[in-house]
Amino acid sequence: MNTPCPFHELTAEAALTWVDNLLYSEKGHRLSDLERQIFIGSWRGQTYEEIYPLNPQYVEKSVGYKLWRKLSDVLAEKVSKKRVREAVIRRMNSYEELPILHLGLKPEWQHGRRIRITQHSPNPVAQQSYQLRVSLRQNRDNRKTGR
Structure with a gap:
């Protein structure tokens, strides 16, 4: 689809x-x-x-x-x-991970594994990235449900 x-x-x-x-x-x-x-x-x-x-x-x-x-x-x-x-x-x-790399962030690693940036990340750019991803996801979901 x-x-x-x-x-x-x-x-x-x-x-x-x-x-x-x-x-x-x-x-x-x-x-x-x-x-x-x-x-x-x-x-x-x-x-x-x-x-x-x-x-x-x-x-x-x-x-x-x-x-x-x-x-x-x-x-x-x-x-x-x-x-x-x-x-x-x-x-x-x-990029697969929207738009983290484009907001000036390098991927974060811990114990050899990539960690996800969330709304609680201390970096303000990471928080902006999280908010943009949430907004894009909400827009997509609203289109699917017809709201």
């Missing part, structure tokens, strides 16, 4: 948090405020003019260009303004 991907209901803000944490865990830096604005606008299908009306050419040719190169690097595929949503969703789907 094919179930729809829960990430297609992902909000722009949740996707931004996920991508920003992935970037931080892999490269050690976060997105700038303007890059965040471009990401959210692109996720929502806005034009550069709508995202940053003061100077859309600058945003497209400089900041946007660098943002897509940066995201292409961490998402391991070519990312563009029109392809950002699909690229993020594909990367999120590429």
Whole structure:
């Protein structure tokens, strides 16, 4: 039975948090405020003019260009303004343990066995990951029951 991907209901803000944490865990830096604005606008299908009306050419040719190169690097595929949503969703789907690895966590090991991160984990990123997994699971269950 094919179930729809829960990430297609992902909000722009949740996707931004996920991508920003992935970037931080892999490269050690976060997105700038303007890059965040471009990401959210692109996720929502806005034009550069709508995202940053003061100077859309600058945003497209400089900041946007660098943002897509940066995201292409961490998402391991070519990312563009029109392809950002699909690229993020594909990367999120590429791991079995949603979205722990993408929120800046390394798998935790104890006595040679991998341990699960729960809502009681001391790391705030682990708690965020747990809450996102719970939310995605609830959305999936609500779709199944028709609520």
